[in-house]
Amino acid sequence: MLLDLHGLAARRRVVLVGGKGGVGKTSVASAVALAQARAGRRVLVVSTDPAHNLGHLWQRTVGDDVARLADEAPGHLDGVEIDPERTTAAHLSAVRATLRRLMPEHLGGEVDRHLDLAHDAPGMHEAAILERVADLVQRGTADYDLVVLDTAPSGHTARLLSLPETMGAWTDGLLRRRDRSDRLGAAAQMLGGRGEATARRDAEIRSVLTRRRERFAHLRDVLTDHEACTFVVVLAAERLPVLETVELTRRLTGLGVAVGGLVVNKRSPADAGELLAARHAAEASHLATLRTELPDVPMREVPLLARDVVGREALERLGDLLA
Ligand SMILES: Nc1ncnc2c1ncn2[C@@H]1O[C@H](COP(=O)(O)OP(=O)(O)OP(=O)(O)O)[C@@H](O)[C@H]1O
Ligand SMILES: [Mg+2]
Incomplete structure (x- = not known):
């Protein structure tokens, strides 16, 4: 043909x-x-x-x-x-900004170290x-x-x-784990064990993963x-x-x-x-x-x-x- x-x-x-x-x-x-x-x-x-x-x-x-x-x-x-x-740098800096926003402040150094290593990780490009x-x-x-x-x-x-x-499968896995912790979080919240800030952060992580x-x-x-x-x-x-x-x-x-x-x-x-x-x-x-x-x-x-x-x-x- x-x-x-x-x-x-x-x-x-x-x-x-x-x-x-x-x-x-x-x-x-x-x-x-x-x-x-x-x-x-x-x-x-x-x-x-x-x-x-x-x-x-x-x-x-x-x-x-x-x-x-x-x-x-x-x-x-x-x-x-x-x-x-430039794409890798932009990608990592977006991930860094999201993680920084979502992780407790004292883990900031940890996030930075992890992402600096991630730059050269296989598959990152x-x-x-x-x-x-x-x-x-x-x-x-x-x-x-x-x-x-x-x-x-x-x-x-x-x-x-x-x-x-x-x-997609990887993000799905993360979302499923999120679901479980969302349910646990809701239960904990009813018992007065979890703050509203944590719940907001969880919802945001979920929405970042869903968009991706x-x-x-x-x-x-x-x-x-x-x-x-x-x-x-x-x-x-x-x-x-x-x-x-x-x-x-x-x-x-x-x-x-x-x-x-x-x-x-x-x-x-x-x-x-x-x-x-x-x-x-x-x-x-x-x-x-x-x-x-x-x-x-x-x-x-x-x-x-x-x-x-x-x-x-x-x-x-x-x-x-x-x-
Ligand atoms: N039919 C053709 N006859 C002669 N030269 C050609 C022909 N088609 C392409 N070329 C030349 O072959 C070279 C390679 O072409 P091109 O850059 O399009 O390939 P490519 O597959 O994109 O290469 P790369 O894998 O490096 O990106 C260029 O110099 C181009 O001008
Ligand atoms: Mg080419």
Whole structure:
């Protein structure tokens, strides 16, 4: 089946673009986003990759605040690059402020020590990035017609996508424990054993946890809604990338995420000398494997271009190749 990437994106609210490093994720994400903006939609492209190149691609600074990349009245394209360091710092300082407010004063030093250590704990960057992605998807789906997520290389992405589940379960556990202590607290209060300040603090902890849970639940709901969201895998027609694409596609499908298309990028030409013709033939055999393993996912080949994809014109040309 031939992939019509623009047709696919036109019917979605969220498009995720993933794949191995350097295959062309950022280029494809921007080309799709630009085409949708030109078709009159309000589009936000979000880079979640710590090694960003949205800015390089658009030949301008794109940072952690939303920047206008193209005006296509009535449509437009905005971009944002999630800064993991700034995101982690902001995340921890929000957690610190909440904990400081909610914990008894004499534990303040304890809270600080704990959070200073947490900054470098495994998974902290991912958790912070996920909070930010959840927030951007929630705000993005409200303020834009389409959000395109340019994700980090494969393994990372599948983990990121399974995090709403994990973190939702974790927050649920905390909430259940809260419930029990709320009930105990209410009983204690009736007996005159608990102050009103404690009860207020408990209610606030509960509401912080509930908001967070709702944010992750929203992200998971959007990502697993096949009408609203689709995942596009970009790959090179080589042996390992093909095997990894098969694995990534199965993993995503298992998580309930629809894989709507495969973009085989930088395909070697058959008619430009012996070396490239040999490569073209080798690639064809890898693509045959891909077809056998994933017969139902629409696919499109994009030729190897003479030049890097930089700037608006190049993105329009790449967009034409995806149509
Ligand atoms: N079809 C193509 N032909 C030639 N060069 C291409 C093609 N598509 C992308 N490129 C170039 O390949 C390089 C990598 O592309 P891009 O940055 O989009 O990949 P990426 O998957 O986002 O990489 P990373 O994993 O580092 O974020 C860039 O220099 C880009 O201009
Ligand atoms: Mg990239």
